[in-house]
Amino acid sequence: xxxxxxxxxxxxxxxxxxxxxxxxxxxxxxxxxxxxxxxxxxxxxxxxxxxxxxxxxxxxxxxxxxxxxxxxxxxxxxxxxxxxxxxxxxxxxxxxxxxxxxxxxxxxxxxxxxxxxxxxxxxxxxxxxxxxxxxxxxxxxxxxxxxxxxxxxxxxxxxxxxxxxxxxxxxxxxxxxxxxxxxxxxxxxxxxxxxxxxxxxxxxxxxxxxxxxxxxxxxxxxxxxxxxxxxxxxxxxxxxxxxxxxxxxxxxxxxxxxxxxxxxxxxxxxxxxxxxxxxxxxxxxxxxxxxxxxxxxxxxxxxxxxxxxxxxxxxxxxxxxxxxxxxxxxxxxxxxxxxxxxxxxxxxxxxxxxxxxxxxxxxxxxxxxxxxxxxxxxxxxxxxxxxxxxxxxxxxxxxxxxxxxxxxxxxxxxxxxxxxxxxxxxxxxxxxxxxxxxxx
Ligand SMILES: Nc1ncnc2c1ncn2[C@@H]1O[C@H](COP(=O)(O)OP(=O)(O)O)[C@@H](O)[C@H]1O
Ligand SMILES: O=P(O)(O)OC[C@H]1O[C@](O)(COP(=O)(O)O)[C@@H](O)[C@@H]1O
Ligand SMILES: [Mg+2]
Numbered sequence: 001x002x003x004x005x006x007x008x009x010x011x012x013x014x015x016x017x018x019x020x021x022x023x024x025x026x027x028x029x030x031x032x033x034x035x036x037x038x039x040x041x042x043x044x045x046x047x048x049x050x051x052x053x054x055x056x057x058x059x060x061x062x063x064x065x066x067x068x069x070x071x072x073x074x075x076x077x078x079x080x081x082x083x084x085x086x087x088x089x090x091x092x093x094x095x096x097x098x099x100x101x102x103x104x105x106x107x108x109x110x111x112x113x114x115x116x117x118x119x120x121x122x123x124x125x126x127x128x129x130x131x132x133x134x135x136x137x138x139x140x141x142x143x144x145x146x147x148x149x150x151x152x153x154x155x156x157x158x159x160x161x162x163x164x165x166x167x168x169x170x171x172x173x174x175x176x177x178x179x180x181x182x183x184x185x186x187x188x189x190x191x192x193x194x195x196x197x198x199x200x201x202x203x204x205x206x207x208x209x210x211x212x213x214x215x216x217x218x219x220x221x222x223x224x225x226x227x228x229x230x231x232x233x234x235x236x237x238x239x240x241x242x243x244x245x246x247x248x249x250x251x252x253x254x255x256x257x258x259x260x261x262x263x264x265x266x267x268x269x270x271x272x273x274x275x276x277x278x279x280x281x282x283x284x285x286x287x288x289x290x291x292x293x294x295x296x297x298x299x300x301x302x303x304x305x306x307x308x309x310x311x312x313x314x315x316x317x318x319x320x321x322x323x324x325x326x327x328x329x330x331x332x333x334x335x336x337x338x339x340x341x342x343x344x345x346x347x348x349x350x351x352x353x354x355x356x357x358x359x360x361x362x363x364x365x366x367x368x369x370x371x372x373x374x375x376x377x378x379x380x381x382x383x384x385x386x387x388x389x390x391x392x393x394x395x396x397x398x399x400x401x402x403x404x405x406x407x408x409x410x411x412x413x414x415x416x417x418x419x420x421x422x423x424x425x426x427x428x429x430x431x432x433x434x435x436x437x438x439x440x
Pocket of ligand 1: 085086087118119152153154155156177178179180181182183184185187206207324325326327
């Protein structure tokens with residue numbers, strides 16, 4: 001990890017002078033030990049050999065997340081708001097519920113607004129009413145997929161968003177979203193600063209693509225992997241059942257292949273995994289088609305996983321489209337490969353039975369699994385601790401096995417990709433043996 005230019009300094013609205021209610025509520029064992037200090041820091045890079053050569057003073061570290069002994073906001077006067085943006089993700093409701101319960105019961109904040117349908121909810125012309133959130137209102141929502149607040153894509157006027165925050169008197173805003181939301185959060189934070197307002201913005205990273213920079217793992221990813229394994233199992237059963245059976249599965253993953261790679265390791269039935277980080281060679285002796293033919297000759301069935309962002313170079317540049325948020329609309333690599341494979345074997349007069357499985361939105365719209373539910377609770381509680389302490393323009397990240405504060409501008413605008421020489425991808429190569437098939 002090259003960490004030279006990463007900003008690790010967290011902004012604060014002002015001095016934290018109010019004793020945290022966590023002490024008086026007896027949440028801590030001896031009244032102190034549970035509190036984190038800003039001096040508790042987690043190394044950005046754990047590799048001693050990589051950092052040893054650098055000037056010791058330049059050793060980078062992130063502030064550790066967790067409750068602070070003193071807080072900035074007076075809970076009896078504070079109003080909070082929560083918004084969920086972008087694509088759905090398992091665990092959104094767990095996050096909303098944990099934010100509300102922590103604010104309400106632990107800190108005593110009684111006014112919490114739910115903003116409907118992402119950034120649209122701040123803009124009066126859409127007519128989405130605010131939801132008053134309290135423990136009763138969020139009861140049981142963790143058992144349902146999706147987001148109880150809804151979501152949306154598409155840019156909104158940042159000035160109007162901050163006008164709305166001022167109008168309803170919000171002091172602490174939680175923004176749950178992916179890389180796009182992070183850009184929006186940063187812009188909102190900058191506008192708040194311009195207007196010299198005392199509003200804290202805390203981000204909670206969400207994406208099943210797991211591609212947020214400086215975030216080891218985002219919530220919902222584990223649940224999405226779980227569901228993806230069912231598609232792989234199904235594809236394998238179909239492939240094994242028929243002579244020369246081929247199971248082809250397309251999995252989400254816009255720019256990074258984490259989901260495809262991790263699902264392939266979780267359900268190790270795939271013979272080929274194709275990811276955006278690695279170019280696909282289709283034709284010729286070392287191409288995918290010849291490799292699948294070799295696999296069929298050997299074992300009479302084959303399973304292929306393709307991430308939706310892989311092989312986009314096969315499509316013409318001229319009809320590039322973007323969604324409302326400015327994300328590139330991907331062309332369907334799954335259907336493309338289905339046609340290419342069918343045509344290839346037809347031309348060689350080799351009968352195959354090809355089953356194409358696209359689990360599509362199912363992997364992101366179901367409730368979180370147990371592991372993600374635990375994770376969501378931890379992230380949300382740390383988001384509340386950070387916000388109540390007056391910290392702002394940060395996101396809560398899981399990094400080097402710890403929960404940390406990352407300045408939004410350190411992560412926004414960058415993307416985490418799988419390292420082709422790293423452990424995850426190399427494990428996929430070993431587990432599938434695909435390079436042996438590609439190389440004949
Ligand atoms: N550079 C940006 N500036 C301001 N708002 C942005 C920016 N990029 C994305 N957004 C907004 O953030 C929201 C979420 O972004 P999107 O890309 O749809 O999802 P995600 O946050 O999951 O990546 C959308 O409403 C989008 O318009
Ligand atoms: O809802 P849409 O626009 O069809 O989004 C599909 C995309 O959303 C994702 O599930 C997650 O994307 P975000 O991080 O932007 O929310 C991608 O894997 C997928 O490409
Ligand atoms: Mg995104």
